[in-house]
Amino acid sequence: MEWLSRLGDSPPLVVLIAALVAGTVRGYTGFGSAMIFMPVAGAYLGPKTAIGIMWIIDATMQLVMVRSTWRHARWGEIGPLFIGYVVGLPLGIYTLMTVDPGPIRWVTSLSIMVALAMLLTARRVETSPGLPATIATGAVSGLISGVASLGGMVLSLFWLAGPSRNEAVRGSSVAFFVPASLLSGALLALAGLFTAEAVRIAAWTMVPYGLGIGLGSFLFSRADARLFRPVAFAVIAAAALTSLPALDGWLR
Incomplete structure (x- = not known):
């Protein structure tokens, strides 16, 4: 196809597969895609290019999820969490x-x-x-996002520990990262990470990532509801484990 030729050479197949798996995790749980995509893309394309790609494809494709998850989000908590996140993220960076x-x-x-x-x-x-604890959680999430890109795990633990139903955990995660992605996108733009190469490869990975989100959303709607929390806990555990500096030589 002519439009494919304009995109230049495709990224390595393993990067496209990582985008598909990352999208599936995001579609099912509402979070965790960076945990899958970043180590693989960073190893093959460099961490800076990988960060730009991840932001572009996730910020674009999360809009697909918003329509079906918006009504389930816990808006009374998202506002205070985001206030804390805005304070914590620059400190983390x-x-x-x-x-x-x-x-x-x-x-x-x-x-x-x-x-x-x-x-x-x-x-x-x-x-x-209460409000102070919620704002403090948001600040910790922002701080950890800036330092280790694991802030989403903090928010997920916050919702999983409380009275939120599966739909609310997933919907709140999606809703929160809409404004959060605008903030992080502005910081990444100032850092010059949205290069032409990042945009080009994002165009390649957008399709498998979007297909993964569709697959994950389908699995969420059809799978046994009792599976959601074990899967979410497994994603959080894997994210924390793979972020240990001792494993950098194997994963990055």
Whole structure:
């Protein structure tokens, strides 16, 4: 096809497969796509190009999910969470640029694992936390997003620990990252990460990523509802594990 020839050479097949799998995870759980895509794309295309690609395809394709998930989002929590996120994200980016990220990544990954273990062994909270705790969670999410790109895992733990139904966890994750992606996109643009190469490869990966979101959404609507939380917990555990600095030589 002529339009394909204009895009130049396709990225490695493994990058396209990673986009498909990442989209499937995003479509099913509402989060976790960067965990799948970034290590693979970063290894083959470089981390800066991978970040630009990830933002372009996710910011575009998440709009497809918004229509079906919007009504399930917990809007009373999303606002305060985002206020905290706006404060925490620049602090996280500043920390990443000025402090050795290795120890911080260790603490972040292990803290998420501990929080997940506590969540698995404790009973769910039947009431939503108060405003200060919600804002503080958003700030921690923003801080960890800037340092280790794991802020989405913090928010997911927040919703999974509370009274939210599966639809609310998924819908809140999608809704939150619409404004969050605008903020992160502005910061990435200032950093010059939306290069012509990133845009070109994003055009290639957009299709498998979109197909994955469609597949994940289909699985969410048809699969046993009892599977959602185990899958979400597995995604969070995998994200924390693969972010450990000790595994950089294998995954990045």
